[in-house]
Amino acid sequence: MFHLLKNVVQPIDRMISSFPRVFILAHIFLGAALVYMSPRSNLAFLVLITSFYSLYHFPTDRWFKLTAGMVLTLLIFPVLGVRNIFYLEVIFQISVFAALALGLNIVVGFAGLLDLGYVAFYAVGAYLWAFFGSQQYYVLPFAPGTQPSNLPFLLPGDAFYLFMFIAIIVAAITGILLGTPVLRLRGDYLAIVTLGFGEVIRVLANNLDKPLNFTNGPQGITPIQRPTMPDWVVDGFNRIFAWIVGHEVSPADMYNVMFYLMALLVIVVIVYVTKRLDDSKIGRAWTAIREDETAAIAMGIPLVRMKLAAFAVGASFAGVMGVLLAGSRTFISPESFSFMQSIGVLAMVILGGSGSIPGVILGAATVTILNLQVLQGLSLYLSQLRQSDAVIPIINFAWANLSTQLDPAKYQRLLFGLILILMMIFRPEGLIPSQRRKRELSGEGNPSGE
Amino acid sequence: MKSFSKTFNIQELIRPLGQMAFFSIGTTLLLSIFTLLLAWILDRTIVGQTLLDRLNVSLFTYTLVNLPQVALDGLTIGFVYAAIALGYTMVYGVLEFINFAHSEIFAVGAFVGVEILIALDSFGVLKGASLGWAYVYLIAAIVAGMVAAGALAVTVERIAYRPLRHASRLVPLISAIGVSFLLQDLIRLVESLTTGQFNRIFPTFGNFDRRLLLGKMSLGATNITFGVSVKSIIVIVAAVLMLVALNYLVNATKIGKAIRAVAQDHPTASLMGIDVNRIISLTFLVGGLLGGAAGVLYALKFTRIDAFVGFFPGLKAFTAAVLGGIGNMTGALLGGIVLGMLETYAGSYMGVFTMGAAGTEYKDIFAFSILILVLIFRPQGLMGASVAQKA
């Protein structure tokens, strides 16, 4: 089976690689056209989104890749996304999780520190803006739910941009505060302590509604302000793209586009910072620590300081994304920061390939699409079959008798679990291994590698 | 060598009992003195005044009168934690690997035991059962839970951990987290396909719910009784038996010697003619047996279980194992008792001591804070040997 596929796929791959630009452009065009023609088809959307992958995969020159990538992410995705806001949401969430996964990748992939409470830093950022960007300051003396309704806002919505920077600092400080005592520990202890820390932050968010009401407890904080959206942006967008979108775009839709673009910007910054760090002294120190701590100490690497740096950098990116989340949702409650979320982000890193930037992005996209589109889609499809009179032909089994317990959407944890186990056993280096990792694994002749 | 395995090593039976008594009494004394001291000091502040207004007693009296019950409750949950913690510590001792899925193995044990009792109940066997039979059924359920959990633990090791034994440290840990998530949903899938129910409830039978009164004290206008329910006694006794048996197995039998040898050095142990894979499987089996029994006991004590029941006790038990020094069996026992005591004391008194600003909702955080504190000042745990950093 495997060899058969190999024999079929490899020549095709080689063939495409001889004229990559034509194929990539065709792929993008096909995807865009499909999404345009049938805006509700999952398949069409997947064709479009995988065009990003073929852009990455096939060898061609940098400038072409860069231009095509920009057109795809800055023009095609948002414009087609506004046509069907579900796609925009999926793309937005992919970019949010990609940013989170890239941040976690610095901690797990580069420095080799397993952080099981990564969403704690996300929560710190989110609650930071949620507190200052809402009426919460004036709610301090009231028990949750009992405050009067006509309270003023503490800060104007445009302070949002400022808080994106403040969140970097605050989250980094949180990371250092947590890291200082625990980073001297061995890796697996660290994993559990970070898990505990993640829980601590969630429980604090849930409980800091008395004696002073900082977080409004389980009720969550709402409404949270967004930065102002100038009218000319909405009007301009409408004037240029109305013929594609087919309807007037509302400011609410433009906000989605705006937050998507901001998430993209954060990703670009993270990728840039990660690349620079990876090639620097710090990056090499991280690699050394990841591979062998004792040897790293012997080489004179300041262990704790380097680990702290990784922790703080990873945390700060999560902090920014938290502010972004608070702004885009206008509502924050402790439920968004459960252990499950941390594991979800970890699964993205592991699936894609820890330490590998394109891998982690692919991982984030795959898990998000699986979760939002494929599983839900399958469940809906099954539910439709169940409500129809369809019968499985050979075994004569009526779909209507299929137990609703078998809905794929109900077993998200099972899926995450399977991803983690299977990846660890069969492909620990991930879908797209990092270059350095690849060399190591082939050099050692690891049986689980290719 | 032959005579060694045949001699009955009395000392190894008595030693853990002594340790348990010592740890329990020691922890109780230390914590009680600390709490009373704190109460005595706070009594002179506004905190004492508030309580006086509300309940008409001084904070010191309040603390003192509640103390015996709090200590007993703490001890009960402490023994539950200790029994689960042993599963983590055994595996860690041999493989230096955190078996994150141990909490779900615990949950599976609980489910199997409870399902058997529910089945018995639906046949009407439990309702009229005499006391003796009630205990027989309970023991049968515990044994069934142990067998299921033990078998599962061995299977999980074979499928998800063994292929990864030579990978770097984090690889099997991530796999274990995956197993944990997978099992949670598998339990839910099986339960919902077969029974359609989400909660499973331990049937009421026997005299397990009865409470033995041990004393009575007056507190202001009310009388505070002090007692222990039969099921708590069962939990403690069963946990003590398991701990003693395990201690005997590891320290006084030939198999135990093999386990200890493997724990020290895999290649050397295999050169000495020990089948390392078998010993590792055995370790998982023993850990699973203990976890399964603890699961059924947990269901007995707390009545309701669901597919996610393992997560928190598992986390606490792991914390207990680290607290005591992971890899060290006596340490797991001590860690369990200390953690159970600490969180019960904190949960019971925090609300009163802080005038309601922070109450039992911080109980779980308290456990983790203790863990972090211990790890800062004594990274090897309370009883653990110093372990060097190792990549």
Place this chain on the structure above:
Amino acid sequence: MTRRLIVVLTLVIAACVAFNGSVMAANPVIKIATQSPLSGDQSVVGVDIKRGAELALEQLSGPLTKMGFKVELAPFDDQANPDTGVANAKRIVADPAILAVVGHYNSGVQIPSSEVYHTSNLANVSPANTNPKVTTRGYLEVNRIVGRDDVQGVVGADFAAGKNVKSVFVVHDKTAYGQGIAEFFKKRAAEKGMKVLGFEGTEEKANFDALLSPIIAGNPDAVYFGGMYSQAAVMFKQAREKGYMGMFISDDGFDSSDAVKIAGQTLLDGAGTFYSTVSGPANIYPGTAKFVADFKAKFNAAPQPFAAQGYDSMAICLKAIEEAAKAAGNKMPTRQAVAKQIRALKEFKGITGTFTFNEIGDPTVAKYFVIQVTSADPAKWNDNPVVQTLDIAPPK
């Protein structure tokens, strides 16, 4: 190599998923979506909200089918997670066949998701969200059939005051639902002159020892629990085992026969156990008993709290769509027409009450029953007698 394999696999899966577009029915399809947590530890309630709605769709879609529509359920899993809820909401509004949403268990998911429904005029009937903010935003599309926190907490406190309770200890489950009710219970109890000995939240599901010691020491006349039976019953049982003999009061999350399965006789001992609920007993709402029987027959399990509300929410959606379709001349109605029609319903008789919505989407008058637990037999749960009936209008 494997990379390509993955791409191929993804496409295959995608093809399967895309298939759902190709299942075409001859009749025009009307879909009603449900959104609730179907996975994770809150799925116990979420799944039953969906099942309740499913049952209603099966039993009550007759008139629409006669008009020539095919009525379908589109169940979504919000995973109790706002991100997933919002993404689903956007998927829902992108499907023109969906005319209404029954949904959300967590207010934390409902509030951001309904912002999406609001932007595309899609009606949302909530079976479980008690947070006042759900309706106080004043959206035409958002309605709920449950009482608000600031109503149900008051009902409990008024009942306690009527029972001559002088001191009370308030516990909640640290969810938006439980804490919301508990806060208003506490406020009202203090107004009524009761002494509130303590106010504690707990996420604990099993071991309540630590929480119980201040309760035993304070020995209040009543203990109030804001939250679900799965915690409340376990805690009540442990309290009795420790010798507490006062009264237990809880909210509509307690309304499940599993409560006596867990706590048994202990609920009847001492001063007894009471809970407030909007689901009336069989002699006032004959539908309730029939619902429980039908539910058990279909799903082989007793309905959890909010399953009946799921049923009623769906019933309201169906009725409104039917009226709107009639008004549109037996054609597919617009979403806005359906949303308006829900507000226009007068005295809709459901199994958990009679509903008329006010201008922000709360039921104008909520009828609350306080029910006493009188039998330790789970089969007799629905025979528990009503000890008090209260009509309360929500605050404006």
